Amino acid sequence: MIFNSxxxxxxxxxxxLIYGIIPKKIKYLWLLAASYYFYMCWNPKYAxxxxxxxxxxxxxxxxxxxxxxxxxxxxxxxxxxxxxxGILFFFKYFDFxxxxxxxxxxxxxxxxxxxxxxxxxxxxxxxxxxxxxxxxVDVYRGECKAQKNFFRYALxxxxxxxxxxxxxxxxxxxxxxLEEMGKRNLMSFxxxxxxxxxxxxxxxxxxxxxxxxxxxxxxxxxxxxxxxTVEAVFGAIGFALQIYCDFAGYSAIAxxxxxxxxxxLMENFNTPYFATGIADFWRRWHISLSTWFREYLYIxxxxxxxxxxxxxxxxxxxxxxxGLWHGAAWNFIIWGGIHGIYQIVEDLLKPVVAKIxxxxxxxxxxxxxxxxxxxxxxxxxxxxxxxxxxGSISQAILYxxxxxxxxxxxxxxxxxxxxxxxxxxxxxILMVAIIALVIVDIIRHKYNKNIGVFLSEQNLVFRxxxxxxxxxxxxxxxxxxxxxxxxxxxxxxx
Numbered sequence: 001m002i003f004n005s006x007x008x009x010x011x012x013x014x015x016x017l018i019y020g021i022i023p024k025k026i027k028y029l030w031l032l033a034a035s036y037y038f039y040m041c042w043n044p045k046y047a048x049x050x051x052x053x054x055x056x057x058x059x060x061x062x063x064x065x066x067x068x069x070x071x072x073x074x075x076x077x078x079x080x081x082x083x084x085x086g087i088l089f090f091f092k093y094f095d096f097x098x099x100x101x102x103x104x105x106x107x108x109x110x111x112x113x114x115x116x117x118x119x120x121x122x123x124x125x126x127x128x129x130x131x132x133x134x135x136x137v138d139v140y141r142g143e144c145k146a147q148k149n150f151f152r153y154a155l156x157x158x159x160x161x162x163x164x165x166x167x168x169x170x171x172x173x174x175x176x177x178l179e180e181m182g183k184r185n186l187m188s189f190x191x192x193x194x195x196x197x198x199x200x201x202x203x204x205x206x207x208x209x210x211x212x213x214x215x216x217x218x219x220x221x222x223x224x225x226x227x228x229t230v231e232a233v234f235g236a237i238g239f240a241l242q243i244y245c246d247f248a249g250y251s252a253i254a255x256x257x258x259x260x261x262x263x264x265l266m267e268n269f270n271t272p273y274f275a276t277g278i279a280d281f282w283r284r285w286h287i288s289l290s291t292w293f294r295e296y297l298y299i300x301x302x303x304x305x306x307x308x309x310x311x312x313x314x315x316x317x318x319x320x321x322x323g324l325w326h327g328a329a330w331n332f333i334i335w336g337g338i339h340g341i342y343q344i345v346e347d348l349l350k351p352v353v354a355k356i357x358x359x360x361x362x363x364x365x366x367x368x369x370x371x372x373x374x375x376x377x378x379x380x381x382x383x384x385x386x387x388x389x390x391g392s393i394s395q396a397i398l399y400x401x402x403x404x405x406x407x408x409x410x411x412x413x414x415x416x417x418x419x420x421x422x423x424x425x426x427x428x429i430l431m432v433a434i435i436a437l438v439i440v441d442i443i444r445h446k447y448n449k450n451i452g453v454f455l456s457e458q459n460l461v462f463r464x465x466x467x468x469x470x471x472x473x474x475x476x477x478x479x480x481x482x483x484x485x486x487x488x489x490x491x492x493x494x
Contacts, residue, residue, distance in 0.1 A: 035155065035159055039124075049087060050158050052083075057157075060077065060080035060136055064139055088126065138172065147171075156175045161254040168288040170266070190456060193452075195256040197451055198256025198452040200470040201452075205246075206249035207474055208479070216422045228406035232402050240381065251268035252450075271284060271445045276373035278342040279346060293318050315340050316337065324336065331393050
């Protein structure tokens, strides 16, 4: 079940209505049942994987908290990690490893090893696995108490708004709220209002912008061998827009749905394309994942409290693992490596840039300087997205080659760009939608408030005008129908 489906349009109001009227002491049980039903609509058999991950981490955390011997606690943690990462490896990375082993075997003229398994990647496995492992580490570190109520903990792992694509919640946030369910008022008019606005904005980002620009991006990447500079540049920028609106749109719907029911999920995006550097970009993009890697991988490796060489080693390891987390393919690993290199170079150039600015008397606290930083950062991240979007390393290299060697400015005037999936009318709709996106992101950047909170502070008439406009735009200009099948969220595959 996906958020922009008829099934969810029926499912969510029913779940919310029943949730609102049943006694507080059983609300978490109802949400747990709804969450498992939500996931089983995709593949009932794979719900067992969530259950296994839940049972293992639940028991491991309890034992870790009770056991006093440090070595034994470490072994229990290692066991919990081994089982969960083993399941993740089998379903997500087994094919990748086997294919690479076979390539090596072919080089030395040894028969390839056949794959005896027909493996289907479970939706959201990377997300709920990391959320459960993060909880286990928090208990091990003494940052939270082990949850004794199994069903409450099971809801923490499987909470349906953020189950399949995040945000990857921390135990101190979501589990703490679940523990307080019986002691506080959950649903409120303000929460429902803010949550609904967030959900509609998320649907707008997904259906009006992401799914529309996806038609153009798919067309450009499908003809990588024949495109020139202009198509390649617009295709790369288009994908940067697509993946932002697709994933940030999902996160907005997830956060909004949780808000309707009285829960506050962590923000996952904070105007990432307004970032003034690569490090700043990762403080704004997929915040729940980037902070997870910082807390549970980068800092345990030594973080930045070590020599520069070790610091850069830690950065590269973190970003290479991040790339592998996103997909079992070399192009994802290269994408992660590029961002690791970006961060190292950025750190090395900081004192050099500072000296140049001082020598040339460049003002660094003015709009023009910040705009320059934003444009450079956007260009760098957009270039890296090519490897993320391409189906292989060879396609990414060919795409980049055509971008730089097949200069063709005339296509800006001969209307051939309208042959890549979007006609003149569709491009016009997309441009207007992008303007709306920029306005909302500027508000978010300036006031540090999401659209739900911002609208709740406005006059009633303005609030309803915006909400009605969003509903109409999603219904009239959203991409859906029998001939449209690009409606799955990109990050469902990760």
